Amino acid sequence: MKSSSRLGLRTAIVAVSAALAALSAVQVQAQAKEQFFPVLSYRVGAYAPNGTPFANGYVDYLKLLNARDGGINGVKITFEECETEYNTAKGVECYQRLKGKGPTGAAVFHTLSTGITFAVTDVTFADKIPIITAGYGRADSVDGTVFGYNFPLGGTYWGAADMLIQHVGKLEGGLDKLKGKKIALVYHDSPYGKEPIALLEERAKMHGYQLQLLPVTHPGVEQKATWLQIRQNRPDYVFLWGWGVMNSTSIKEAVATGYPRDKMYGVWWSGAEPDVTPAGDGAKGYRSLVFLAPAGQGAVHKDIVKYVYDKGQGTGKKEEIGEVLYNRGMTAALLSTEGVRRAHVKYGKKPLKGEEVRWGLENLAIDAGAIKKLGFDGFMVPVATTCADHEGGSSAMIHVWDGKKWNVQPGTYTPDMAIIKPMIKASAEKYAAEKKIAKRDCAKEQ
């Protein structure tokens, strides 16, 4: 008995020290012609129903490029997933774990959570690795002179909130008609949900509507109190800034309180299949913002089926190809790989460092022709970035759930930059002052 326990102790010590050594050992990498793409994903936890299709789309597109084109301009793509559970601390650990992998380190990160974005932003300045937050992240990071490595490509929450206000203004027959109306924001009580508040408050001052803020704590399955307030107040519109199970819970609560679903508007993260299907027929008429065409298949999906799924390499289920979040994940992957492709023009067709990829992302020019050529016709809007503008243009539409599928309504919105620009500038400057960051001079860099 004694000797066995001693032996056990010794093996435990050996095992632990071996594990630590393996963790700390600098990974010897062959200088291969490979570009490493880290994938932060969440397939576990309360947000998994939304995180999984996104991750599948992202990884499938990378696999497609390898199978069909042999990578990007002949540079093979490697990738590794890391589970964040939508948890900021775990996300930061994943970032640290993956940032140095591959012959040149990570090319670009998609943080996939506003909280992780906030935490990682500080480190990017030292690590010189760009992070793309397509349609999420911090709104003020549009300002590339301060946020040198953040790319909120395709839209921010300030833009989203702005477009929703424009939409309801149009419904009422003009923005001035919003005076005296009540708008409730039901939001995920995290940086994600709080982001739009600044803009909604700014717009409230301009148009005179009443803004009611209703936070919902993580993970959002308990919303009775929130919807009681809505029942008492009867707001004219409810904006839903939720994620994961929170969205479907909100819709169910709206059914229970009898709040009309067609007065409820989600942001683009609360308008996918996992958000509405759990609520069944009750979700009919619920609307949300969406970038261009959300669900459906195009040329690129055919290629994914042909090169990836038919060879048994698919990440998810074949039937799920073309879902809203799958497509968004795919588009996110495209933004990263196109950034690398653009950077190849300047730095040569070789594995690139994060800083070089940043140049590519800052000089993206994906116009309608290029989108068509990539097979994304109808799935993304043109993107054109500069050193100072890291958003590259944003526009969105409204789509309605009819119980079976999402139907896009006519009418495209673009955020009113006259309102948002000064807010971005003020906020970015506050950040620069707090963090003591020297601003970049874009005129000198190009």
Add this chain to the structure above:
Amino acid sequence: MLYRENGQFKSSYGEDQQMLPILQDRRVMFGLLAFAFFGVPFLASDYLFLSILIPFLILTLAAIGLNLLVGYCGQISIGHAAFMSVGAYAAYNLALRVPQLSFLVVLVLAGLIAALVGMLFGIPSLRIKGLYLAVATLAAQFFMDWVFARVKWFTNYSHSGSVSTAPVELFGWRLDSPPEKYLFLLGVLVVFTVIAKNLVRGHLGREWMAMRDMDVAAEVIGIRPVYAKLTAFAVSSFYCGVAGALYGFIYLGSWEPLAFNLTLSLNLLFMIIIGGMGSLLGSYFGAAFIVILPIVLDQVPQMFGIAMSTATTSHLAFMIFGALIVFFLIVEPHGLARLWAIGKEKLRLWPFPH
């Protein structure tokens, strides 16, 4: 054999009162410290520093703080992350509003503010104890979560509720590389451990322990419960406040109220239960167990080249982690520190047990 103290005679009061009375312990401790200060900074990778060592050091400090209260004074608290958040936000506001303060001063002030808040929430301990007190401390957790999420002044009117800090500077020394952060934290931890060690073997610690073992008897022999309990809350919150400020400034850099939620409180409690209540060494073991093990488990399949989806790995890690907690609590309910003590006892006789 290894731990035989034969022939080590104490010939003065000073020698009798040293912190590590056994020569072997002193040697091992100095060796460890020398390695931690002079070896590790050159050996470890950035990942090891940023994801493992730095959170380990900070959470150890917090665990020591909680251990002083729960392990030494016997007052259960399941809201200690709240005092960490008080420390973090106090430090944030001090650094923001009085920028001329040195970070060390900020750290101490943040700890003092946390101590005040801790004493406030410690008042119920004078009337209630055990599980009832635990529930009362839960109030601290929810109250602080609410304050920092809702009262905008504390977050400097940040529109997303998330605050970020400037890099820490000490007398012109900018802590931005991982080894520098590590060394600073290690220094802080060593100082605070020495203070804690001396507190618990001094008159204050003895009062706490008397209170823990039997409060009525302690009162009878002249220990004032108000004083003993409130000092325990104050010192414990001070430690957690400092740990919170370090967690925010050095580990996270920018954080949201969610960073100090109930999960962290429970994790702190697990650390001291698994590590060993009423043992400073146990705080180290417990923090290591809770911080490092999940990360290692998460990477084991990959280390051995087993292809496995991240979801499966993550589920497996959860299960193994849970099973290990149960295992250790069954094998040694008094924590890892007790296991270590038993090991030491055996090494005294080894290899000739009879």
